[in-house]
């Protein structure tokens with residue numbers, strides 16, 4: 001029997017159709033993937049299933065019964081649990097407090113009893129967690145387990161996970177996959193949104209592919225190849241291979257000597273780091289999240305002061321920060337405004353202190369075309385864009401103006417296969433032009449494919465700098481875990 005069935009769901013934002021006549025059905029106990037390009041309508045559809053939005057047309061059925069949710073509370077009451085991409089936990093509260101938040105009606109709260117209940121629940125589903133810990137002190141993977149426990153505590157039977165692996169380290173991804181398999185085996189139904197085709201192939205039983213708001217395929221994953229799914233998503237042939245040409249490095253563009261940086265809590269985040277980066281070269285930085293990458297990138301781009309050591313860098317730097325919502329974008333501004341954040345005082349955007357509307361508009365139009373930013377117009381506010389399209393706005397701004405140094409931190413996080421491929425080839429073209437690139441990513445395969453040399457960062461230190469042509473996954477993987485082996489599950493020194 002189908003647990004969830006959608007019939008002809010349509011959702012419009014003004015004249016824009018985000019979900020167009022969507023029908024699909026998921027059987028009880030199955031793991032179902034939703035695939036689609038950035039802006040294809042995946043999150044909108046999930047928001048409808050979880051009661052946050054109401055469809056303009058169409059009907060939702062749970063176990064063949066028609067249901068209508070007036071709010072997310074209504075959906076939760078019917079056993080639908082949404083695990084968001086950006087966690088909705090209160091960092092200052094403990095795991096237990098976060099889980100029971102909003103569910104307790106009684107005045108007399110027995111926290112110890114609740115803690116025991118939550119321990120039992122976490123053991124039943126093998127969701128390792130200490131219920132008395134403060135959420136702020138947990139690594140990202142553990143915070144996600146709290147989110148999952150929170151919906152299980154509310155007796156969710158259908159769990160929706162929106163790009164759950166985007167923020168996880170490889171060991172955390174492995175553990176999440178095991179958890180999801182177990183939840184499905186226990187009779188829960190799961191919807192899994194991801195841009196990573198290998199994860200979808202490995203984990204999911206069935207898949208729906210969306211393109212521009214419409215269903216283009218409903219199929220069993222076993223009956224499809226990653227290549228076919230990618231092509232269904234983007235509607236054309238895609239080349240999943242990178243074509244990297246040989247470039248001989250030029251003059252030194254960035255030189256870092258004995259750099260020490262402390263984080264916001266005054267803890268040393270970058271320790272005695274030294275390296276040089278030349279024009280036309282990509283230095284990859286591999287490492288588990290939270291090992292000083294962000295502080296290093298912020299120091300090089302002048303966003304964070306250094307404690308000691310020296311950075312000599314060119315002035316013209318493009319920075320793609322990790323957290324686009326906090327430092328990459330002004331969410332209340334339009335696409336056009338965000339695209340000129342760095343250059344609004346300059347010609348042609350400003351003349352005698354007057355903003356030049358036409359020039360700003362034309363610039364936005366061509367950037368949107370070049371970077372394939374999908375929106376109805378350049379005056380759309382960035383907070384109305386899908387996650388992937390927000391990332392493209394940052395890329396478009398930072399790569400315009402031929403920067404000599406590009407610091408790219410997780411530049412493809414949240415991007416679909418087509419956009420990821422476009423970013424990779426764009427960065428390789430920038431390298432060919434002579435830009436020096438610092439490519440920081442927790443995705444080992446991506447670092448290996450893009451880089452000329454690879455530095456491995458662990459607890460703020462560069463443990464080694466290897467030649468990408470000869471380095472092996474095993475070698476780098478071992479260094480990422482501290483180089484001494486047996487620490488494969490390390491989740492980093494902090495949870496930034």
Ligand SMILES: Nc1ncnc2c1ncn2[C@@H]1O[C@H](COP(=O)(O)OP(=O)(O)OP(=O)(O)O)[C@@H](O)[C@H]1O
Nearest residue numbers: 013018038039040041042043044384385386387388
């Ligand atoms: N509140 C809103 N107002 C106007 N347009 C919106 C709103 N929410 C979403 N959209 C538009 O609907 C489309 C679908 O967005 P949605 O977030 O569902 O995409 P997605 O498939 O989840 O993309 P991504 O992979 O980038 O997260 C996008 O073009 C987006 O700009």
